[in-house]
Amino acid sequence: xxxxxxxxxxxxxxxxxxxxLVGLLVLLVASVILSLSxxxxxxxxxxxFSILSQGNDSMEYTILSQIRAPRIxxxxxxxxxxxxxxxxxxxxxxxxxxxPYTLGISGGASLGVAFAxxxxxxxxxxxxxxxxxxxxGAFLIIFLVYTISTRSGRINIQSMLLTGVMVSxxxxxxxxxxxxxxxxxxxxxIVFWIMGSLDEPDRSLIYITLVMSLVSLAASYFFVxxxxxxxxxxxxxxxxxxxTDTTIKLxxxxxxxxxGVCVAVAGVIGFVGxxxxxxxxxxxxxxxxxxxxxxxxxxxIFLVLSDVIARTIISPNELxxxxxxxxxxxxxxxxxxxxxxxxTLKNNG
Amino acid sequence: xxxxxxxxQNLCCGYPKFQLAEINIDIPKGSFxxxxxxxxSGKTTLFRAITGTLNxxxxxxxxxxxxxxxxxxxxRAQNIxxxxxxxxxxxxxxxxxxxxxxIPYHSRFSFFxxxxxxxxxxKYMRMTDTWRFKDRLMSExxxxxQQLAGIARALTxxxxxxxxxxxxxxxxxxxxVHILNVLQQLNHELGLSVLMVIHDLNLASEYCDRLILINQxxxxxxxxxxxxxxxxxxxxVYKTVVVTQTNPLSGKPVIFLASxxxxxxxxxxxxxxx
Numbered sequence: 001x002x003x004x005x006x007x008x009x010x011x012x013x014x015x016x017x018x019x020x021l022v023g024l025l026v027l028l029v030a031s032v033i034l035s036l037s038x039x040x041x042x043x044x045x046x047x048x049f050s051i052l053s054q055g056n057d058s059m060e061y062t063i064l065s066q067i068r069a070p071r072i073x074x075x076x077x078x079x080x081x082x083x084x085x086x087x088x089x090x091x092x093x094x095x096x097x098x099x100p101y102t103l104g105i106s107g108g109a110s111l112g113v114a115f116a117x118x119x120x121x122x123x124x125x126x127x128x129x130x131x132x133x134x135x136x137g138a139f140l141i142i143f144l145v146y147t148i149s150t151r152s153g154r155i156n157i158q159s160m161l162l163t164g165v166m167v168s169x170x171x172x173x174x175x176x177x178x179x180x181x182x183x184x185x186x187x188x189x190i191v192f193w194i195m196g197s198l199d200e201p202d203r204s205l206i207y208i209t210l211v212m213s214l215v216s217l218a219a220s221y222f223f224v225x226x227x228x229x230x231x232x233x234x235x236x237x238x239x240x241x242x243x244t245d246t247t248i249k250l251x252x253x254x255x256x257x258x259x260g261v262c263v264a265v266a267g268v269i270g271f272v273g274x275x276x277x278x279x280x281x282x283x284x285x286x287x288x289x290x291x292x293x294x295x296x297x298x299x300x301i302f303l304v305l306s307d308v309i310a311r312t313i314i315s316p317n318e319l320x321x322x323x324x325x326x327x328x329x330x331x332x333x334x335x336x337x338x339x340x341x342x343x344t345l346k347n348n349g
Numbered sequence: 350x351x352x353x354x355x356x357x358q359n360l361c362c363g364y365p366k367f368q369l370a371e372i373n374i375d376i377p378k379g380s381f382x383x384x385x386x387x388x389x390s391g392k393t394t395l396f397r398a399i400t401g402t403l404n405x406x407x408x409x410x411x412x413x414x415x416x417x418x419x420x421x422x423x424x425r426a427q428n429i430x431x432x433x434x435x436x437x438x439x440x441x442x443x444x445x446x447x448x449x450x451x452i453p454y455h456s457r458f459s460f461f462x463x464x465x466x467x468x469x470x471x472k473y474m475r476m477t478d479t480w481r482f483k484d485r486l487m488s489e490x491x492x493x494x495q496q497l498a499g500i501a502r503a504l505t506x507x508x509x510x511x512x513x514x515x516x517x518x519x520x521x522x523x524x525x526v527h528i529l530n531v532l533q534q535l536n537h538e539l540g541l542s543v544l545m546v547i548h549d550l551n552l553a554s555e556y557c558d559r560l561i562l563i564n565q566x567x568x569x570x571x572x573x574x575x576x577x578x579x580x581x582x583x584x585x586v587y588k589t590v591v592v593t594q595t596n597p598l599s600g601k602p603v604i605f606l607a608s609x610x611x612x613x614x615x616x617x618x619x620x621x622x623x
Contacts, residue, residue: 009444010467222457229452232438238402240506241426241453286440289460 017290020283024297028076031304035072036064038308040316071198074206075307076300078198078266079276081213083299085258086273087280087291088220091227092251093157099274100259103161104141104168106270109263110194111171111178112137117189118182130193131205131264138260141167146252155248157234195320196267198307209265216258217296223251227288269322271329272299282336302329353411354378354510354542355399360408362398369394369566372408376559381536382544383553385577386563387587392546395563396514400431413509426453430503431512434519436495438487443498446487447474450505473504477531493524500531504541511535513545517552525549529556554578554601562586578602 037043041063043051051060085100100106112133116122122129145167149160179187200206226247229237234244259273276299277291284290306324313319353375360372369391376382384392397403399410401422410417412428420428430450438446450473451466474480477497487495496516503511516532517525533556535541547553553560553574560577562569564586570577580593583604590612592605607615 009471010462010464014461221460224460225452225455225457229449231441232436232449235402236433236437238422239400239426239431240449241421241423243422281440287445 017284020290020294021297024294024301028297028301028304031301031308032072032076035075035304035308036068038312039063039068070200070203070206071307072304073210074198074200074266075304077206077210077213078262078269079272079299079301079303080296081209081216081258081262081299082269082272083276083295083302084213084217084220084292085255085262087277087288087295088223088227088251088255088258089273090277091230091288092248092255093161094230094233095161096278097274098161099271100255100262101268101270101273102168103145103164103256104171105138105256105259106263106268107168107171107175108141109134109138109260110190110268111175112140113193114175114178114190117186117193118178128202128205134264135260137171138256138263141171142253142256142260146249150249155245155252157248160252192320194268194322196269196322197318198266198303198321199318200265205265209261212261213258213296216254217293219254220251220292223247224288224292227251227292231286231288267320267322269303269325271325271333272303275329275333276302278336279332352378352413354380354413355544356409356411357399358409358411360395360398360410361406362403362408363391363394363406363566367391367394367566368406369398372563372568374561374568374571376542376544378413378542379536379540380542380544380559381533381557382542382559382561383557384544384546384561384563385548385550385553386569390563390586391566392563393514394566396431396512396546399512400429401425423453426506428508429510429512430506430508432496432499432503432514432516434515436487436499438495440486440488442483443479443485443487443490444470444474444483446498447479447483447501447505450502453506469507470501470505473501476535477501477504492519493528496520496524496528497531500528500535504535508541510542510544513543515546515548518548525552532556550578550583550604554603555596555599574601578604580604 033045033048036048037045041060043060043064047060048064051058051064055061082100086098089098089100089103090096112135113130115137116129116133121133145160145164148163148167149156175190179190182190226237226242226244229240229242230244230247232240237244262269277295280291280295280298284294303321303325306328307321309328310319310321310324355374355376357372357374361368361370363369367389372395384395386392394403398405399417401417405418412420415428417425436446447470448462448466451462451469454466471480474483477500479494479497479501482490482494487498490498500513500516511532513532516528520528529552532543532545536543545557547557557574559572560574561571562577562582569586570582578593580591583589583591583593590607592607593602594605595601596603
């Protein structure tokens with residue numbers, strides 16, 4: 001009798017997770033199809049399949065495969081990676097306000113890119129310099145924050161957060177300094193890059209980002225038990241036999257790497273890493289076994305849909321996607337908070 | 350004599366500003382032991398040393414036959430479970446919270462709890478009377494219920510030694526007695542060794558069969574409640590005038606306090622008599 005009951009309890013829990021997963025996958029497919037069909041040239045849902053299956057070199061095929069599909073792939077990769085990065089950092093810090101960019105990662109990347117533009121490196125060497133310097137800037141900041149807050153092999157979480165915020169301020173002020181002293185042409189280039197876009201001409205960069213984000217998602221599942229234990233705090237996780245120091249270090253590096261690559265490839269796309277993890281906590285609960293993958297998927301969905309809006313709302317012109325994610329994300333956040341869910345946000349760092 | 354479940358010898362550890370020194374404790378298997386002492390005497394530090402969250406400067410801690418220092422964190426968590434004052438678990442359902450006690454038994458790659466995990470968690474939830482609110486969130490529970498859920502979680506670790514950090518603080522007497530009765534029952538029925546930090550000397554006297562009195566980072570006395578809870582010991586450590594008598598129901602020592610006003614009145618009476 002008891003065993004039967006146990007089975008039912010287990011099935012109920014895991015069944016709910018499967019429902020969430022399938023639901024999110026369906027939503028992702030739907031938003032991909034929507035994104036394929038909408039644009040300067042609107043294509044019907046049924047047309048898309050026939051165009052793609054014929055695979056000839058018609059104009060429609062070129063638009064789908066050369067323009068829209070790469071954007072969608074990058075949207076899936078970056079949205080998922082930023083959201084994953086956010087949920088990992090929130091798990092490590094037990095602080096609901098942390099997101100990839102709070103820790104100065106975007107500041108560092110922006111500074112790197114501004115540096116490259118101001119000194120004309122991208123004209124000298126080639127346009128691939130921008131993502132490269134962006135990534136180097138992000139990595140420099142990660143390194144700084146990490147070493148400053150590590151003392152004798154132990155990491156101090158609270159001081160790390162403050163260090164990140166301070167380093168972030170220094171980076172953004174330095175960037176302002178560069179911007180204030182440079183020509184208006186360079187200024188335009190910097191601002192345009194910072195605002196973020198899924199328009200990436202280099203295919204191999206898109207594939208690298210996609211592979212990296214998927215590999216990181218898989219890697220994050222090695223830490224699912226420590227993350228679950230860390231919900232109770234560092235000390236209690238230790239008492240459950242978790243090596244918290246190693247976990248926190250590795251997760252910080254993984255999350256920073258994810259964010260660094262995203263900023264380098266797509267510019268500063270804010271709020272995804274803050275909003276989506278919160279939304280998922282409210283919907284799917286606080287167990288990281290479902291949270292990690294559902295955050296990734298919903299981050300992808302959110303960014304693909306945001307890109308659709310960014311492309312179409314003032315067509316034929318395009319809005320920076322960071323603007324859309326910021327506005328939609330902010331409004332969503334306020335709605336969530338006002339719907340008596342503030343308690344959850346507060347309790348569930 | 351029964352073998353020791355916990356044997357601490359010459360333990361020194363602590364922080365730059367506070368040190369525990371020369372702590373020697375032995376607790377026989379199956380004991381219900383209590384650590385008492387004033388605020389800041391080092392009770393929590395001692396707990397952190399036993400659970401391994403604080404590194405030792407010197408000394409040994411034996412858990413049964415095993416040297417605690419040679420155990421991995423995981424093995425330690427399979428042998429010792431600790432219940433803290435606050436669960437601090439937020440929006441986790443009681444059942445999920447209790448199931449977390451199985452984490453020390455999971456390999457890094459075991460993704461789902463097994464049927465056995467659910468069964469063990471269910472068993473201890475029934476034993477601690479938390480089964481009836483297993484689907485509620487931890488943050489919705491009262492202090493006493495959270496404490497019971499914490500005990501259920503610790504039992505799910507199936508430890509040899511259960512540590513509790515002030516399990517009865519912030520609770521009314523009904524919940525205090527309820528929690529301690531549950532512990533007493535577990536101690537009695539499962540033979541589980543219990544070691545708890547407790548502030549209330551009368552509760553300590555009533556429930557513990559062995560007491561350890563700590564003062565300013567050093568051992569003061571250890572032994573049965575009758576040996577430890579003498580008015581000399583208490584006045585020495587707590588700097589408070591007390592009177593000890595015997596509980597007519599249990600025969601255990603009971604401590605009475607004296608307020609300043611009463612003390613003055615007594616002094617005046619005495620001087621008038623002279």
